[in-house]
Amino acid sequence: MPVGQKLEEARKRKGASLREVSESTKIRGDYLSAIEAGNYEINLPEVYLRGFVRLYSKFLGLDQDAMVTELDTELGKPNSRSVKKSLGSIVNADSPESKDNISAKHSTSSSKHKSSISVNKISLPIILCLIAVIMTAVIIALIYAFSGNDDLTPSKNSNLITEVDTQPDKSIVESPAPNIHTLTLSIVGNVKKLIVCDEGMSPPVFHEYDSLSSGWIKEIPFKASFRCYSTDLENLIISVDGSAPQKVGGDRQGVGTFSWNPSAENSE
Numbered sequence: 001m002p003v004g005q006k007l008e009e010a011r012k013r014k015g016a017s018l019r020e021v022s023e024s025t026k027i028r029g030d031y032l033s034a035i036e037a038g039n040y041e042i043n044l045p046e047v048y049l050r051g052f053v054r055l056y057s058k059f060l061g062l063d064q065d066a067m068v069t070e071l072d073t074e075l076g077k078p079n080s081r082s083v084k085k086s087l088g089s090i091v092n093a094d095s096p097e098s099k100d101n102i103s104a105k106h107s108t109s110s111s112k113h114k115s116s117i118s119v120n121k122i123s124l125p126i127i128l129c130l131i132a133v134i135m136t137a138v139i140i141a142l143i144y145a146f147s148g149n150d151d152l153t154p155s156k157n158s159n160l161i162t163e164v165d166t167q168p169d170k171s172i173v174e175s176p177a178p179n180i181h182t183l184t185l186s187i188v189g190n191v192k193k194l195i196v197c198d199e200g201m202s203p204p205v206f207h208e209y210d211s212l213s214s215g216w217i218k219e220i221p222f223k224a225s226f227r228c229y230s231t232d233l234e235n236l237i238i239s240v241d242g243s244a245p246q247k248v249g250g251d252r253q254g255v256g257t258f259s260w261n262p263s264a265e266n267s268e
Contacts, residue, residue: 003071010060020078025055047206055255179224188215189235200224225261
């Protein structure tokens with residue numbers, strides 16, 4: 001049975017309307033209708049779609065992880081839990097294939113060894129020649145250094161050395177990037193899902209974190225504004241550009257969203 005149909009039947013068994021679900025979960029009614037109808041071709045990032053299905057499942061008392069896994073299957077996403085590492089094949093050492101492989105490895109190793117020996121024989125004369133050239137150059141340099149030839153000593157009035165202005169160009173002034181802020185997130189309790197959307201980027205950039213525990217701290221640069229979704233608002237503390245840390249959403253608890261922009265801070 002599709003995920004949307006399961007959600008719809010569970011909602012009807014609970015006797016809740018789409019409007020009641022929307023008011024409780026803060027998910028727009030048209031998104032809820034589209035999810036129940038299995039219409040995922042909506043202007044909504046997949047990370048938000050999975051978060052809404054998890055939030056909707058929690059409201060209905062369904063298994064959130066199972067519903068998100070089924071959603072990934074419908075979207076054509078591979079299920080990471082079902083991926084198993086291949087342990088390779090076990091071949092009998094007495095089998096013809098095994099003997100052929102062993103002989104092939106020995107022949108390859110032997111050819112590599114022969115190649116290494118031939119390279120060493122060829123490169124040895126070249127190395128000796130290079131050493132001789134270097135030693136000759138050193139001897140010539142020492143002879144000139146101790147010969148006392150005044151012609152090689154630069155005069156005090158030599159104009160060959162010119163002063164270089166090392167002062168920086170005052171006309172070039174570095175300016176900080178406009179509208180760049182730093183969001184500091186800290187967790188004081190368990191948070192199952194946390195999503196931060198940098199709305200100032202085009203397209204928006206999403207940061208997604210799972211299964212966070214108390215003591216977790218993260219700094220995220222963002223441009224202009226951001227929107228935050230969390231399954232446990234009461235355990236989330238934020239600070240923007242070094243401001244005093246504050247709880248998100250005031251006294252609100254559980255699932256919800258929070259947005260910030262330079263002119264005002266507000267929770268939805």
